[in-house]
Every structure is written in structure tokens, then in C-alpha cells.
Amino acid sequence: MSRVFGGARWGSRIAVFALGLLVSVVAVPVFAQLPTATILGTVKDSSDALVPGxxxxxxxxxxxxxxxxxxxxxxxxxxxxxxxGHYDMRVESSGFKPTTQKGLVLDVGEEAVLNFTLEVGSTLQEVVVTGEAPLVNTTTASLGGLVSEKKIVDLPLNGRNFLDLVLLQPGVSQDVVVVHLGGGGEGTTYSSNGAPIISNNFLLDGTPTQNVLGYNGASAVGTTLGLDGIREYKVITNAFSAEYGMNMGSQMTIVSKGGTNQFHGDVFEYLRNRVLDARNFFDTSYGQCLASNSGNCKRNPPYERNNFGGAFGGPIRKDKTFFWGVYEGLRQAPRAFPPRAWPTGRARSLRATPTV
Structure with a gap:
């Protein structure tokens, strides 16, 4: 009995050790790909001497x-x-005036270098610098671009598909050859610097979001994550660091939007119907209706598309806990072209009589 118990105990220990090892191995790359940023730099005095502590x-x-x-x-x-997000930086040291830098904007994946020069003086005096600090990327050689929150809001998007903004990046070209048959083949597909269209990695807050075919994160009807749920995203097209992997084409790091200390939100509604759309060139039903004088002729077949939704968020406990909710709906009744007029069976049976 003791042998069996001891064997079971050692088996449990081995299982726990293997599980812990698996969790640690899996957690390393996920942590490296979190949608965060870094601030680094040095602190010196007015004589250019380093200030430790x-x-x-x-x-x-x-x-x-x-x-x-x-x-x-x-x-x-x-x-x-x-x-x-937006940050205020403050540096304090004994024998120097405290220095505050306001208006620093951190973007996803950014390593912002911000150096400080302290002035000798009392701690009761303070130096405040307002305005966004000019930052130059000097820590990485990766190529790519940022799609900021302002671009997402201001740039026109047909269908509210945020993936369309990726096409603004150098080296990215849209693929128009794929036959969209649903089941993972819908949405915007693209190639980065000539790589296959399945070579793009999509990370939402560090979590991969590709569909079953690996093209993108679009649904079976081509819709993507609601715009009000995305704060910004960065597309790295070349020379990305070792923390990224899985695909060789491009890396997209998406940051979801969250609540703040202020309540805010929005609602929207986009409408398309047959009155607002142009007539299909190959649809001859309107002309046939006019020629037959049947009355009540419609320039376009019935069509309705409603894209609607909203977002709202704010604090649950100020400076501690926040919430942000997003809903986006799509209701679409696609136009149905009337059936074309085909020859009847009797007409098909008739044969032209040759004339002499």
C-alpha cells in the first residue's frame, strides 16, 4: 500500500512540475508581446554630472x-x-529642484528616451516643462508604422474595417486574388514585403487573433473588431525583434481601449439602401419595367444595410478600477436581382427555317 501511495505521490509531483514548466515556457513570449511601452533615459545636473539615486x-x-x-x-x-497613454514625468533628488515633464505620449511598442537635467536649488522650487516632448526612436531598427487613435477616428473607413488602414503602410499591398468563400477567407488580406498572405501575425493585447486560415481576424461575413474597442495598433513590417515570432511577414500589435477617470462614450448609425446606391450596370430590370409601362418601377432592387452601435466607459473606483463596453451590430438585406427572362420550352424547340 505504501509503495502505491509513494508512486502516486511522486507521479503527482512530476505532473505539477511539468505543468509549472509548461506555464512558464508559454508565459515568456506572451509577456514579451504585451501592448505596452517603455520610458528610459538618464538624469544629470547642470554640470553634466550623473545623478544616482x-x-x-x-x-x-x-x-x-x-x-x-x-x-x-x-x-x-x-x-x-x-x-x-499620456504621462507626466517627475524627477526628484536631494539638493535639486524637482523637475516635471508634462504631455508625454506613449505609443504601443515604443521605447521613449527622455533625459533630465536637474538644477541646484531647494525642493520647494519646481521646474515644470509643458508640451509634448520631442522623441526620436534611437533604440530599435524595426520598420513599420503606427495607426493612432486619431487616425482611426478621422480617416474614412468603408464598412468600419480597421484592417484597411494597414494598407497605408509602406511595403503592404492588398491581395485581390483570394476567392472569398467564407469560413476564414473573408475580410482584408494583404502581403507585407512580398511575403505570403498567411504570414501576418495579429495580436490583440498579446493574444493571437488569426482565423482558421491565418489570413486575418475577420469573421465569416468579413466584419472585424469594432473600432470603438481599439485604441491604436502598430504594424511592424521588417526587422522586428526576437520577442515577436510565429510569422515572417508582419506583426500587428493591437491595444484595446479601456476606461479612464472620466465617463465618455458614443453612438453611431450608418445606413445604406437602394435610394442612396447607384444602379448596377448589368441590372436591366428598370429599363424593362419602363418599356412595359407597368408602373411603380424601382431604379434599384430592395437593399438595406444598417451598421450601428455604441461604446461607453468610465471609472468604477477612481484611480483604481475602470470599465469600457462596446457593441457593434450589422443588419444587411442584400439586393436580389430579378430573374432574367429565359426562352420558353416552345421557343427553344423552334428552329430557324433556312431561306433559299
Whole structure:
């Protein structure tokens, strides 16, 4: 009995160890691909000497969340895994005036380099710099582009498909050869720098969202995630770092939108019908109706498309917990062209009589 119990105990230990190893291995790449950003830099005084032990604090002006760190012996600091958004930076050190930088905007996947120069003085005095800090990417050689929240809101999108904005990036070309038969083949498909159309990786908050065929994350009817649920996304088309993988074409990192300390939301409705649409060139029913003088002729067949929805969010507990909800609906009754006039059986049986 003890042998069986001991064997079961060792078996349980091995199973727990294997499960823990699997979780740790799987968690490493997921953590590396989170939709976050980094702020790094150095702190010096007015004589260009390094300032170790200075306190650097980054506070999100939208949610009130803050992170602090102290500079090392070389005066350097690094705040990693920060949620994207607007930040205020504050640097404090004994014997120097506190310095605050306001209006820093962090985009997904960005490594913002922000250096500070402290002035000698009392801690009761403060230096405040307002306005967005000019940032130049000096930490990565990756190629790609950012589709910001402003672009998503301002640029026209037929069908509210956010994937269409990927086509604005250099090296990306839309594929028009794929026959869309549903079941994972719908939506916008594209090639990045000549790679196959199934070589693009789509990450929503670090989670892959490709469909069964690997083209994109569109549904069977071609719709994608609602625009009001996306804050921004970045498309990396070349020379991406080792934290990305799975595909060789491009990497899309999407950041979902979340609530803030302010309540806000929106509603929308887009309508298309036969009155607003042009007549199909190959639809001859309107002309046939006019020729027959049957009356009540419609220029277009019946057609209705309603794309509607809304979003709302805000704080549950200020500076602590937030919510954001999105709904987007599509109701479409596709136009049905009237059947064409085909020869009757008697007409098909008649044969032309040759004349002499």
C-alpha cells in the first residue's frame, strides 16, 4: 500500500512540475508581446554630472496610475511595461529642484528616451516643462508604422474595417486574388514585403487573433473588431525583434481601449439602401419595367444595410478600477436581382427555317 501511495505521490509531483514548466515556457513570449511601452533615459545636473539615486515617477494622466524607480549609479533609469497613454514625468533628488515633464505620449511598442537635467536649488522650487516632448526612436531598427487613435477616428473607413488602414503602410499591398468563400477567407488580406498572405501575425493585447486560415481576424461575413474597442495598433513590417515570432511577414500589435477617470462614450448609425446606391450596370430590370409601362418601377432592387452601435466607459473606483463596453451590430438585406427572362420550352424547340 505504501509503495502505491509513494508512486502516486511522486507521479503527482512530476505532473505539477511539468505543468509549472509548461506555464512558464508559454508565459515568456506572451509577456514579451504585451501592448505596452517603455520610458528610459538618464538624469544629470547642470554640470553634466550623473545623478544616482534620483526618484523618477511616471503618472498616467488618464487613469492616475503611477510607477516610480530610482536611477542607478550611472544615473540611468528604465520604466518598462507601461500601458500606452499620456504621462507626466517627475524627477526628484536631494539638493535639486524637482523637475516635471508634462504631455508625454506613449505609443504601443515604443521605447521613449527622455533625459533630465536637474538644477541646484531647494525642493520647494519646481521646474515644470509643458508640451509634448520631442522623441526620436534611437533604440530599435524595426520598420513599420503606427495607426493612432486619431487616425482611426478621422480617416474614412468603408464598412468600419480597421484592417484597411494597414494598407497605408509602406511595403503592404492588398491581395485581390483570394476567392472569398467564407469560413476564414473573408475580410482584408494583404502581403507585407512580398511575403505570403498567411504570414501576418495579429495580436490583440498579446493574444493571437488569426482565423482558421491565418489570413486575418475577420469573421465569416468579413466584419472585424469594432473600432470603438481599439485604441491604436502598430504594424511592424521588417526587422522586428526576437520577442515577436510565429510569422515572417508582419506583426500587428493591437491595444484595446479601456476606461479612464472620466465617463465618455458614443453612438453611431450608418445606413445604406437602394435610394442612396447607384444602379448596377448589368441590372436591366428598370429599363424593362419602363418599356412595359407597368408602373411603380424601382431604379434599384430592395437593399438595406444598417451598421450601428455604441461604446461607453468610465471609472468604477477612481484611480483604481475602470470599465469600457462596446457593441457593434450589422443588419444587411442584400439586393436580389430579378430573374432574367429565359426562352420558353416552345421557343427553344423552334428552329430557324433556312431561306433559299
Amino acid at each position: 534620483a526618484s523618477v515617477t511616471a503618472q498616467n494622466s488618464e487613469t492616475g496610475a503611477s510607477r516610480s524607480i530610482s536611477t542607478d549609479e550611472t544615473g540611468a533609469y528604465r520604466l518598462a511595461a507601461l500601458p500606452v
